[in-house]
Amino acid sequence: MLAVLNPLMRLIEVPMKWMQDTLGLKNPAWLFLLPNLILFGLFAFLPVIINFVYSLTGSDGILLANRPYVGASNFDYLLDCGSYVDPNSCRDDFFWRAVHNTILFVILQVGLMVGFSLLTALILNRKIRARGFFRSVFFFPVLLSPVVVALIWKWILQREGVLNAWLEAIGLESFNWLLDPSWAFGWSVFLSIWAHMGFYTLILLAGLQAIPRDVYEAAMMDRASPWRVFRRITLPLLMPTMLVVLVLALIKGVQTFDEIFAFTGGGPGSATTFIIQYIYNTGFAGTPRLFGLASAASIMLAVVLVILTFLQLWANRKNVDG
Amino acid sequence: MANPVKFLTRTRGNGSGGLHWTDWLSYFYLFCGVLLMFLPVIWLGFSSFKTEADLLRFPPRLLPMAQETVMVDGYDEPLPLYRIKGGEHEGKTLAQIRRVGIIAQMVDPDAPDERLKVNIKEREPIESFRLATENYTELFEKFNFGRYLWNSVFITATATIIMLIVNSMAAFALSKYQFKGRTVVLALVIGTLMIPQTVVLVPLFMISRELYLTDSLWGVIIPGAATPTGVFLLRQYMLTIPDEILDAARMDKASEWKIFWRIILPLSAPAIAVLAILAIMWRWNDFLWPLIVLSDSDNFTLQLALNAFQGDLNTQWSNLLAMTMLVLLPIAIVFAFLQKYIATGIASTGGK
Incomplete structure (x- = not known):
């Protein structure tokens, strides 16, 4: 790889040196920053501004010139609800179903996943043989691509799959798991935990190992019970890490899309459709392409994410060097 | 090393003592975790080497198996092999030419001139372990x-x-x-x-x-x-x-x-x-x-x-x-x- 990069680097050096020598540029910091800032500007900041314009305009044109100003009607359309608890009473019931699904999914997935991650991290933090092996076993699915994760479990859960075979072998009925709305939702939660818990286990384990040994030794001197040690030492000292993990899991949970889209396609019906899939379906998959609605929904999602990110920065503030 | 169980189960730190019950519980949890994390992937690996016919089988088997075939004089395609477990041809190994209703037309590979009629209930496919690598090569070809x-x-x-x-x-x-x-x-x-x-x-x-x-x-x-x-x-x-x-x-x-x-x-x-x-x-x-x-x-x-x-x-x-x-x-x-x-x-x- 260096053989390719070296000539390239030499090539870049010519104009850079010229600017430094001829133009007398003493501090080329901005030159080094330029490519990154252009990319950030074009693909992060500019889109945020344009997103607002899209959300305030209608029609299915992609060019802003073809989009008439419609005021807040996209937001009105999304928020027009008889009761926010009942998606059927909303004008855009698909959106509210997605919102409800996402909220329920995030509560279940984040709660269970952080719980299991904590349990696994606590166990891995004990005096365990082959700790490295066990740690990587739990971490392994994190690296799998979402589509691969979805297909692995689809293959197991399908009508004639190995899970049904096993159920029949022990005398139970086989079941078409992914055609039942509740079960499809449940398996989506499971699949998502299966795929991501290794990541959080890793962070929590690092947090546990950062707790100083002598605190535990002092507790042992005082003959504190294991439960008391956990309640009074481990848990409080792990709290900062727990907070980071919780917020991180929330941020990612709200944006769940890839693996569930490949797993159930959002179905059956709209049982596993989450907010990102609503945006994708409305703006890109269906006709007409309702970019305005998709943008309006994105902005509502962004508000949630900005709040969560501030929480993350706050929880993480000790690690960030300003 | 008089007691191998003790040797295997002793932990770092307290070499003399055995495992506390919480240690057993921990290992049990981790062992379940290994199964849950690895088995699905391993199952995918085994399944990917099965033929389509074997994949449609319910209940599924662990190892990829495929029916054995044999080339018989006078037939262009290899014919699937069956063991006959009843009727007049019991004990023979025959190749199937085609199946009509519940009757299979079969042929003895050693005596290919004579066609035999066998009830399909009396035959059993002969299968052996075979990796269906064509699953992979087809990806590049088709x-x-x-x-x-x-x-x-x-x-x-x-x-x-x-x-x-x-x-x-x-x-x-x-x-x-x-x-x-x-x-x-x-x-x-x-x-x-x-x-x-x-x-x-x-x-x-x-x-x-x-x-x-x-x-x-x-x-x-x-x-x-x-x-x-x-x-x-x-x-x-x-x-x-x-x-x-x-x-x-x-x-x-x-x-x-x-x-x-x-x-x-x-x-x-x-x-x-x-x-x-x-x-x-x-x-x-x-x-x-x-x-x-x-x-x-x-x-x-x-x-x-x-x-x-x-x-x-x-x-x-x-x-x-x-x-x-x-x-x-x-x-x-x-x-x-x-x-x-x-x-x-x-x-x-x-x-x-």
């Missing part, structure tokens, strides 16, 4: 797999290199220069953390379209090339490189660019390696943005192709599972060799 593989490799490699160069340049500027507006730039970089791709999909698509990036591999590569995570990871590392080295190089009239790529980059190798591994994983597994920006199936990445395959009713499980295995394999290999770095990298950046 399914354009090479093209998708090339697209994925090209995107992953190019995007990783561009990202490393662009991000390390910015990190260099932010860690080694004092200039007006540095705090502002740092704040901007933190700001981009708050703008995940998922909330700007529509305008991102529009901008990419205006730059003629849609439906091209560059449309996947360019928009994600600058990442706040990358800039931060590299900057934190470069801060630890002493400024005296730079001053010494400046004395020797090295240009700033030379200082960057001859001194700073080599010294930041550990951080760059971590970022490279992360970037490769992100790009290889990337799904939502490619799904939006690529529409012609010739430009599909492996992930998109795999997803399109599974939605296609004509696709057979045998090919689909083989393709899943091939998409999984590079990551599994990388993991096996680099898992320590991946783990530290992910732990230090907090994911993406």
Whole structure:
């Protein structure tokens, strides 16, 4: 790889040196920053501004010139609800179903996943043989691509799959798991935990190992019970890490899309459709392409994410060097 | 070593004592975890080597088995072999020519001239262990797999290199220069953390379209090339490189660019390696943005192709599972060799 990069680097050096020598540029910091800032500007900041314009305009044109100003009607359309608890009473019931699904999914997935991650991290933090092996076993699915994760479990859960075979072998009925709305939702939660818990286990384990040994030794001197040690030492000292993990899991949970889209396609019906899939379906998959609605929904999602990110920065503030 | 159980179960630290009941519980939990995490992948591996007929079998078997066949004089195709367990031909091994209702027309491979009629209930297929490698070879012959593989490799490699160069340049500027507006730039970089791709999909698509990036591999590569995570990871590392080295190089009239790529980059190798591994994983597994920006199936990445395959009713499980295995394999290999770095990298950046 260096053989390719070296000539390239030499090539870049010519104009850079010229600017430094001829133009007398003493501090080329901005030159080094330029490519990154252009990319950030074009693909992060500019889109945020344009997103607002899209959300305030209608029609299915992609060019802003073809989009008439419609005021807040996209937001009105999304928020027009008889009761926010009942998606059927909303004008855009698909959106509210997605919102409800996402909220329920995030509560279940984040709660269970952080719980299991904590349990696994606590166990891995004990005096365990082959700790490295066990740690990587739990971490392994994190690296799998979402589509691969979805297909692995689809293959197991399908009508004639190995899970049904096993159920029949022990005398139970086989079941078409992914055609039942509740079960499809449940398996989506499971699949998502299966795929991501290794990541959080890793962070929590690092947090546990950062707790100083002598605190535990002092507790042992005082003959504190294991439960008391956990309640009074481990848990409080792990709290900062727990907070980071919780917020991180929330941020990612709200944006769940890839693996569930490949797993159930959002179905059956709209049982596993989450907010990102609503945006994708409305703006890109269906006709007409309702970019305005998709943008309006994105902005509502962004508000949630900005709040969560501030929480993350706050929880993480000790690690960030300003 | 008089007591092997005691030897195997003793823990570090207290060599003499056995395992406490909580230790047993811990190992039980971990053992269940190993099963839950690994078995699905292993099951996928076994299944991907089964023939389509074997895959449709319910209940399924663990090992890939296929029916044995034999070439018989006078027939062009190899015929499936059966063992006859009843009736007048009991005990013989016969090849089946065709089946009509409940009667199978069969032939003895040693005496191919005479056709025998056997009730289908009296025959049992002869099967042996065989890996259906055609599941894999067909992917290249029939399914354009090479093209998708090339697209994925090209995107992953190019995007990783561009990202490393662009991000390390910015990190260099932010860690080694004092200039007006540095705090502002740092704040901007933190700001981009708050703008995940998922909330700007529509305008991102529009901008990419205006730059003629849609439906091209560059449309996947360019928009994600600058990442706040990358800039931060590299900057934190470069801060630890002493400024005296730079001053010494400046004395020797090295240009700033030379200082960057001859001194700073080599010294930041550990951080760059971590970022490279992360970037490769992100790009290889990337799904939502490619799904939006690529529409012609010739430009599909492996992930998109795999997803399109599974939605296609004509696709057979045998090919689909083989393709899943091939998409999984590079990551599994990388993991096996680099898992320590991946783990530290992910732990230090907090994911993406």
